[in-house]
Amino acid sequence: MPINSYDYYPLSWYPDSTRIKRPKYEAIITLLEEDIVSGVLKANTKLPSQRELADYLDINFTTVTRAYKLGVEKGLLYTNIGSGTFVSSNAFKSITISTDNSPAASIDLGLVSSFEQCNALLVPAIQKVAGQQTITQFLNYQAPTGTAFQKEIAIRWLSTLGVQTIPERLSIVSGVQNGLAIVLSALFSYGDRIVVDFYTYSNFIELAKLFHLTLIPISADLEGMSAIELEKICQLQEVKGIFLMPSCNNPTGSILSASRKKELISIIKAYQLIVIEDDIHAFLTAPFLADYSPPIYQSLPEQTVYLYGMTKFICSGLRVAYLVFPERFKNTLNRSMFNINVKTSSLDSEIITEVLHSGLAQQLLETKKALSQEANALFNTIFDCQEVTGHHPWPYFRCLPIPKHYSREYIETYFNQLGVNVYHSDRFVVKSDYEKAFIRVALSSSSSLEVLETGLLKIKEGLVGLE
Structure with a gap:
């Protein structure tokens, strides 16, 4: 009593x-x-x-x-x-990032798009697919996880990233966000704990809330997530999974080093964690960085679910991602996918397949690499920045420090009033007692370098006003 x-x-x-x-x-x-x-x-x-x-x-x-x-x-x-x-x-507060509430008059440097000025390059591939005599086969319920040919081309492309798989362990899903929802609903239950980087993908945080999962943030250094802290957490608590963005963490732009991968893999293996590896930015690392190391999936294929999306590489509007998984998860993941999606768009998948199968993929890679290099060079010039060790040299987004005492609402409203849309670091943390405050600035969302420059100058003006 x-x-x-x-x-x-x-x-x-x-x-x-x-x-x-x-x-x-x-x-x-x-x-x-x-x-x-x-x-x-x-x-x-x-x-x-x-x-x-x-x-x-x-x-x-x-x-x-x-x-x-x-x-x-x-x-x-x-x-x-x-x-x-x-x-x-x-x-x-919802920290979901989308274009729903972006002020129409603002220069959008919040949502990370895919240099949409490149979308015109896709027209020949779309026209070729539309002109096929067999076009109607992509308009029905058949091949819900992708056709045999679509999977064959996907496997060839994934091999260039260091991911080796077979058709039976691959599903084509409707983008990475859709793939994450499928994975969380299939492999995790109410209250399960998943460790994440201290600053991590905001829409993954929101998904975890929807599925009532517990995220445990882990601090990082220049090589990525702290292996020492991960092991301490695993010793103290029952942890089921780990979420990583190894090629370019969103929002920090950090890359998981090869040596840190080995350290984390040892702990992940010891505690039998399920790895959710979101490698959406691998297209800007695998082909171009000399020190690129293969994904964690290649070392732990029986514990890792690997996601590689096309929205940043090819086109934001074609919602396609490749989901690679262990055999033991196949039935559970397919059941989740069939109930969430019914099927992935075969038409979208076929257009992506045509892009990868033709020389267009390489053209897109080179074009978007060049655009990202130009955007980052402009950012570095305006803000007098140098390349940061352990970070991607030309990511689609950058961070700028701001005074910690300003709230997210104040900062985002403040910059909106200056005519530019950016996102506060508060959107990328599980806990509100974050280590440092910054704004994430998307470099890939403007229609031209001139528009980007205008937006960046507005931000620079605004930062002076915050001092």
């Missing part, structure tokens, strides 16, 4: 004790999420102390401690030593 009577005892949160079922700590977090969504709990609300809540719910103190800890890991709560536990402001 509770020690105190709570008829007149003020608590900032009164969860329904009749709904506390085993495992109780997870039930508490479920109730917390519901009250956040419904508006019962507001941002920065101080929650009852662990002892108060344990007494109110008539449960063990350590259960509440565990629940609060899980809430912090999920980004729902934050703690101030000596002050208590509070509802995180991030719990209320």
Whole structure:
């Protein structure tokens, strides 16, 4: 029985004790999420102390401690030593990145596009596919994971990245984001823990929220995610997976070094983690960097799900990605894909296949490499930047530091008023107590180098105003 009577005892949160079922700590977090969504709990609300809540719910103190800890890991709560536990402001905000709410009048340097001025190069491939006598075969339910020829060409292309696979271990999905949703729904369950880089892909964070998964951020150095910290986390907690973007981390632009890959692989193997390897930027590393090292999939094919998307390489509007997986995951992943997608667009897949099969892929590679080099050179000139060790030399996006005390809303609104759209680093973190603040600037979204220059100069002007 509770020690105190709570008829007149003020608590900032009164969860329904009749709904506390085993495992109780997870039930508490479920109730917390519901009250956040419904508006019962507001941002920065101080929650009852662990002892108060344990007494109110008539449960063990350590259960509440565990629940609060899980809430912090999920980004729902934050703690101030000596002050208590509070509802995180991030719990209320969508950090999804899309064009839905971008001001029409702004120069968009927020969403990372694919140098869309190159899309005209795709017209011959589209016309060739459309002119095939067998075009109607791409308009039905057949070949939901890709035709035999589409997979053959995909496997040839993946081999240039160091990924060796067979048709039975490859599915063509509707873009990387779609592939991530398929993987998370198929291989992970409520509350499972996945480690990620401290700064990671914002839409992966949002997917994890949708599937009620717990992300654990790991700090990094110039070679990538800290292997020492990863092992410490695995020793202390039951971790099921790890999410990595080895060729060019979004948003930092860092590349996972060959030596760090080996260190991480050793830990991943020891703790039998499922690797989700998002290698969407490999097209700018594998063909051009002398120190390129093969993906983790090649070393751990039985533990790794590998995703290679075409939206940054070929075209944003053709939603195609290659999903490579271990045999043991095949049935589960296919079941998830069939229920989420029914099938991937055969027409989109065939256009991508034609691009890869012809000489057009190489032309696109060289063109987009040159455009990215020009955009990065312009960025370096305007902001007086040098190449950073351990980072991609010419990524599609760059980061600029800003004072930490400004909120995400203030910063993004501030630059919108200057006529440019950028994204705050707060969108790329699981926890709101981030290490440093910056804005991510997309270099591949402008229609020309002149428009990009105008946008970058607006940002430079705005940064002066923040000092």
